[in-house]
Amino acid sequence: xxxxxxxxxxxxxxxxxxxxxxxxxxxxxxxxxxxxxxxxxxxxxxxxxxxxxxxxxxxxxxxxxxxxxxxxxxxxxxxxxxxxxxxxxxxxxxxxxxxxxxxxxxxxxxxxxxxxxxxxxxxxxxxxxxxxxxxxxxxxxxxxxxxxxxxxxxxxxxxxxxxxxxxxxxxxxxxxxxxxxxxxxxxxxxxxxxxxxxxxxxxxxxxxxxxxxxxxxxxxxxxxxxxxxxxxxxxxxxxxxxxxxxxxxxxxxxxxxxxxxxxxxxxxxxxxxxxxxxxxxxxxxxxxxxxxxxxxxxxxxxxxxxxxxxxxxxxxxxxxxxxxxxxxxxxxxxxxxxxxxxxxxxxxxxxxxxxxxxxxxxxxxxxxxxxxxxxxxxxxxxxxxxxxxxxxxxxxxx
Amino acid sequence: xxxxxxxxxxxxxxxxxxxxxxxxxxxxxxxxxxxxxxxxxxxxxxxxxxxxxxxx
Numbered sequence: 334x335x336x337x338x339x340x341x342x343x344x345x346x347x348x349x350x351x352x353x354x355x356x357x358x359x360x361x362x363x364x365x366x367x368x369x370x371x372x373x374x375x376x377x378x379x380x381x382x383x384x385x386x387x388x389x390x391x392x393x394x395x396x397x398x399x400x401x402x403x404x405x406x407x408x409x410x411x412x413x414x415x416x417x418x419x420x421x422x423x424x425x426x427x428x429x430x431x432x433x434x435x436x437x438x439x440x441x442x443x444x445x446x447x448x449x450x451x452x453x454x455x456x457x458x459x460x461x462x463x464x465x466x467x468x469x470x471x472x473x474x475x476x477x478x479x480x481x482x483x484x485x486x487x488x489x490x491x492x493x494x495x496x497x498x499x500x501x502x503x504x505x506x507x508x509x510x511x512x513x514x515x516x517x518x519x520x521x522x523x524x525x526x527x528x529x530x531x532x533x534x535x536x537x538x539x540x541x542x543x544x545x546x547x548x549x550x551x552x553x554x555x556x557x558x559x560x561x562x563x564x565x566x567x568x569x570x571x572x573x574x575x576x577x578x579x580x581x582x583x584x585x586x587x588x589x590x591x592x593x594x595x596x597x598x599x600x601x602x603x604x605x606x607x608x609x610x611x612x613x614x615x616x617x618x619x620x621x622x623x624x625x626x627x628x629x630x631x632x633x634x635x636x637x638x639x640x641x642x643x644x645x646x647x648x649x650x651x652x653x654x655x656x657x658x659x660x661x662x663x664x665x666x667x668x669x670x671x672x673x674x675x676x677x678x679x680x681x682x683x684x685x686x687x688x689x690x691x692x693x694x695x696x697x698x699x700x701x702x703x704x705x706x707x708x709x710x711x712x713x714x715x716x717x718x719x720x721x722x723x724x725x726x727x728x729x730x731x
Numbered sequence: 732x733x734x735x736x737x738x739x740x741x742x743x744x745x746x747x748x749x750x751x752x753x754x755x756x757x758x759x760x761x762x763x764x765x766x767x768x769x770x771x772x773x774x775x776x777x778x779x780x781x782x783x784x785x786x787x
Contacts, residue, residue, distance in 0.1 A: 413787075417787050420783065461740055462740075463745055463777065463781075466783075471780065527781075534785065564735050569742035569743050570781045570782075609732075610733075
């Protein structure tokens with residue numbers, strides 16, 4: 334390992350980006366996505382790291398200093414709940430306020446009849462997504478925001494002022510955090526930018542999953558039109574927020590595209606067309622996407638194989654990783670595949686054994702990044718994450 | 732999907748420059764400067780709502 338921190342950073346960056354190009358670096362890169370684990374490790378509560386992002390940054394830097402990771406996210410406890418409270422967003426359960434201080438923040442989906450977007454709102458969303466979000470959606474999801482036409486209030490005005498300024502503060506802090514990771518521990522900020530799948534955002538933040546499932550049968554053409562109306566906006570936001578140097582990918586966590594939420598037929602009709610269009614457009618702009626396939630995605634692999642070579646890094650959660658490697662390993666770098674329940678309940682020997690199996694199965698020719706199957710929360714045992722970090726350093730040399 | 736549909740407000744925009752221009756008196760100085768800065772600051776309003784939707 335180099336003594337000079339910048340030299341170490343450059344070595345890790347080269348290792349990480351070579352793997353993402355589906356090439357063979359000097360050794361397998363290690364890029365764990367660690368959320369509330371950082372709190373447990375650094376001696377903070379979930380409330381500490383959710384509500385005070387400086388503590389989350391500090392805990393991340395402590396982990397980066399004490400584990401030999403090539404890359405990680407500057408703050409995987411992404412939602413700063415101080416910001417969401419300033420805007421007065423209703424849909425978060427905040428640790429220390431709505432939840433015990435040692436529980437991770439939660440997104441609370443309302444009952445179907447109270448969905449943030451009603452079943453008759455599709456035309457308004459399709460005609461003008463941005464206008465709909467400001468005029469209809471935001472007043473519904475934020476306690477202090479009043480709808481157009483209603484008397485304005487000081488709290489309404491403050492929601493925008495505090496929300497806007499807090500966002501600037503947070504993103505400025507994230508940029509500084511990335512720089513501190515580079516200069517203090519030589520750790521690469523693993524991803525940049527913001528992207529969601531149109532179908533997912535309708536399910537998560539607008540109609541709710543149950544409401545959207547009913548719409549698939551009652552008004553399927555409206556669902557498709559809404560996905561198509563949102564797609565260019567989600568592409569635009571991803572492009573505006575991507576790494577300007579095009580070295581690290583845009584993170585894309587996908588929620589409802591896998592089995593059993595959608596059948597393959599529904600995936601092909603509703604989910605895939607706009608997702609594929611966005612990913613191809615990003616690829617055309619030189620932007621790679623971290624395709625974080627949460628859940629069981631293997632039934633959809635034939636669609637994923639349609640994407641341009643190296644347009645994505647395919648992250649494996651519950652799918653059979655060797656099957657993924659056979660289907661798309663010649664096209665894309667693969668990451669993940671170390672089960673979270675193993676990291677929570679297994680032993681370091683168990684972890685080493687599974688890491689060896691994954692390395693032997695999918696990483697022989699490069700194009701693999703070591704990581705857990707899903708984001709690690711506070712149930713991950715430190716000794717198991719240590720094993721997942723140290724084993725590939727010994728066994729993952731090329 | 733081949734090409735996305737046109738929506739009322741183009742991506743990256745909350746109040747389009749063309750709409751704002753109609754509200755302004757005749758610009759006697761550098762029109763391109765006014766347009767560029769309007770678009771830059773307008774994009775912040777665009778990002779705000781999509782950050783709420785996608786990130787927070």
